[in-house]
Amino acid sequence: MGEERKRMRFLPAKLARNSVGALVILAIALGVLVILSLLLSKTPGKTLRYFFLGPLQNTYYFGNMVNTAIPLIFGGLGISLAMRAGSFNLGGEGQLYGGAFVATISALAFAPLGFLGGVLALFLGAMTGGVLAGISGVLRMKWNTSELISSFLLSNAVVLIVSYLIAGPFMDPETNLIATGKIPESLRFMRILEPSNLSAGLYFALIAVLLVYLYLQKTRSGYELRMFGMNPMFAKYGGISVHWYRVWPMFLSGAFYGLGGGMAIFGTYYACMKEFSVGMGWNGLAVALIAGFKPVAVIPAALFFAYIESGARNAMLHSDVTFEIASIVQAVVFFLVTSSVLQQIGKKRRVL
């Protein structure tokens, strides 16, 4: 018991130590933002005020910000699952877009089934992402093809195909947008913070985080997945199926992306617009990197990314900068999180 208590007491210290790297990265990124504003804006004070405080100033902006984080949470979870198993999934863009598309057209097709049709549509969306990523896992298992490259290439192709389908056979002629028809109102998620767009998808995202956490830490399969990710030789030696854990984590990873895409449609967009999800896949990757592939840490990381995005949108509306400022800050974060050096700061050095 005493031992248990001691561990609990050390938990905050450990948490602080583990997040030092991430905090340094965020500080640098925000520093870049300040410098950019000073250089580019005629009214830097105003720009920065809207950037930092804008997303928090009222429920509308705040809700929209949190809403932006929902697909990022799903993407971040997906990437984390793959990375914990030692696989790279760089196909998030296509998996999310493909999942969203399939979820949309399934929802339209299954409209007569009501609630059940919605569930089925989301499931099919998730399966689409899962199968897309799973293909890369199978290729890796069979021929040792790099899943990093194959998932990326496959995703690029999928994006083009889905865009064609949206602009061609599945376009809704009644709107001026290049988009599919809108899913029935009965299937749309409830708004939970009027007047903002924040939907009940948030609850699903939080449940997903909890489920992934429980899966990784409590289940046998999660244990096997983690052991395989930490040392595949050790896993094989311990009698864990190497084939299965090349494919399964990739599948799960894609499925979460696909589900994230479906959630974005059901909660926010209602129709699958051409290229509506550009960047969400990559941002999901960045979120997972900041979170260090820990499911629970995905939530703050996704909120941070959403914060930057809505901050930039706010600054753009009320001041004289363009939305690209958000892209630059996100790019800086992306660049820095990949530098493992910063990630390692504060982490305990291994004692041999």
Add this chain to the structure above:
Amino acid sequence: MEHAVEMRGIVKIYPGTGLRANDGVDLLLQKNEILCLAGENGAGKTTLMKVLYGLERPDSGTISIMGTQTPIHSPLEANRLGIGMVHQHFMLVDEFTVAQNVVMGKEPRRHRFTYDLVTTEKQVAEVIDTHHFSIDPNKPVGKLTVGQKQQVEIVKMLYRNVDILILDEPTAVLTEQEIESLFVTLRALAAHGTSLILITHKLHEIKAISDRVAIMRQGKMVGDYSTASVDEREISRLMMGESVSLSIDKKPYNGEKRPVLRFDDVSVVRRNQERPLLNKVSFTAHSGEILGFAGVGGNGLGVLEAVLGGFLPITEGTITHNGEDISHDDSADLRRNGLAFVPADRLSVGSALSATVAENLIIASRKSYVNHGVMGKKRIEERTRTLLDTYSVKGRSHMPMGTLSGGNIQKVILAREMEQYRDHIVFSEPTWGLDIASSLFVYEKMLELRDNGAAVILISSNLDEILALSDRIIIFYRGTVVALLEAKELKQVTKEEMGAYMLGLKRQEGPNG
């Protein structure tokens, strides 16, 4: 006369654990002498040498090199002061030639920018000649034997004009013959004016090579002695702090003897490789015996280990376990059939260093803790605590495996595999790098398993170990069985004779196995 190295009051505390790895240690190295730094695992030998080589910063204490006191912050600085270190694990690029490896980081330049390969070769050849090494500077390192690779590491240091050379357990990976030739080299170096420190815990090596021996125990320096003035028993007593007998007590086994694991003409052939890795190997491991496998590195013992563990598919022949054909089973199948297996490579095969001790302990038995797919944390925790206790592992269940010392990591692996055992167990190099107390513990456990009727397969490059423990011995040379020594023959066989078999100078007549 000034000393080559003078370390005074070195204290090194590892943050986090608060462990005093070095607790006020003094060390003197005279010029041109060979000093053995001896001690059990975790006595602080390697830490002390890392401090000297600039890899660890001491919390207090001073270092003087050739009479001048100086702090050492990095290996580069150590090199500049004439200190070199050869690590236990080689740091070489297999694709590069010997010469290119030697100059790496200190390449001769032409016109300041271009890499001068001609001069490189000439300079390295000179170093090799001066010190009478027998390696070809133009050969890719990947094609060298382990002993030759070690020579490259030493040449690397000599090229940097090092006159104080530290070797961390240099004999751990070498065969008897290679050790002998290493010792010849080291003596020649000392005669040439180099001062050497060898980290080791093998008693007969201390006696064979050193002028003086410095003994550490639990982070403290016990003392240093002229090697001639102490015998092995005395050194062992100083290292352990108590007297321990090195002989092993083996009782005859009177239980049922039945074949458990059987190899019939098993071959492993790899494409593009002329010689089969394993060539028609046949043997039977019986219950209640320790079947020892001996051989020089590269002659098939590693392949045998991989086959036994299900890592390498066989091309011909059959393997049967209790009469059941398991020729084409992979690791997962074998585990299901009750394979217990202690791999030679305990760090990259036997454990996941970033996983916790508990997670490492349950890998093979994980299914027994599952209830509807969920792992029973409490039961794992309890089981881990019991096992750590039984096997006297210094560590806790939630600590990452990588924070344990080498000996304790091995104990965790042993605990896991011995508990997993059903009727046969494979040990590959089980005491490699372990101190005497831990080794004795392993031997005890191994004999206990045998007395309880286990078929124990012991693969080891340590001849003393093989001879002391085995009921029968099989010797490998070039992937085939060249000798099978039965119990009665073991009483008379000498190490020299075994050496002759291992080197292919001699082989038994008639069918093997």
